[in-house]
Amino acid sequence: MGDTHRQAAELTGVTAMFPSNEILHGDCTRVLKQLPDAFVDLIVTDPPYGVRYQDRLGRTVANDDDPNRILGAFTDLYRVLKPNSVCISFYGWGLVDDFFRAWRRAGFKPVGHIVWVKDYASRERFLRYRHESAYLLAKGQPSLPSRPLDDIQTWLYSGNTDHPTQKAVRILTPLIETFSQSGQLVLDPFAGSGSTLVAAQITGRRYLGIELDQKYCALMRERLAFVST
Incomplete structure (x- = not known):
């Protein structure tokens, strides 16, 4: 095992060079640099949008004040993703230029856009905000899915009970299910309350989560233990 991989194992308690079914506590912009190349099959993530979000309970999201704090992570996300695979990233529409620059600089090519339609408005300003969205980003030339998803989906509200921006599983x-196979590894570098990891476990995939906030790491472990029983 090389020095980089040995340091990753010491940092996270992972003994294998290719960790899976693990939650790594730390800043993903640093943790990712200690992970090997091309070992992740799919990335699904909801990074901070750089909007200083605060919910009705006053909860905030770490590193949400400056997109430059987190967007550099996409360079390493591209590196750890296997060739001919995809990354699905939610994003903040107000800073879409910043996100696109980071994605393209990393090497990703946008190949699709998904919009989830809400039956309620989460906010009102010039418009009533009734959607969430994510880009489908390709590394190389991924195979087309046998049953493509519609690019318009129905939103399901999670209740945000565990995290201010919690996504429903x-x-x-x-x-x-569409962009990975059973047994493959799904990574979420901004894991939050762990919905991506729970979804991966439910669908028979392996998971790897990275999370900055220790309390959410503990929460994820509780959620995943419940799913596995």
Whole structure:
């Protein structure tokens, strides 16, 4: 095992060079640099949008004040992703130029856009905000899915009980089932409350999550233990 991989194992308690079914505590912009090349089959993530979000309970999201703090992670996300695979990333529409620059700089090519339609408005300003969206980003030339998803989906509200921007597991499972195979490894570098990891486990995939906040790491382990029983 090389020095980089040995350091990753010491940092996370992972003994294998290719960790899976693990939650790694730390800043993903640093943790990712200690992970090997081309070992992840699918990335599904909801990074901070750089909008200083605060929910009705006053909860905030770490590193949400400056997109430059997190967008550099996509360079390493491209590196750890296997060739001819995809990354699905939610994003903040107000900073879409920043996200696109980071994605293209990393090497990703946008190949699709998914919009989830809400039956309620999460906010009102010039418009009533009734959608969430994500880009489908390709590394290389991924195979086309046998049953492509519609690019318009119905939003399911999670209740945000565990995290201020928590995604419902049921909106993530179709993404994982469409763009990965059973037993493959799904990575979420901004894992939050762990919905991506739960969706991966439910669908028979392996998972790897990275999360900056220790309390959410503990929460994810509780959620995943419940799923596995």
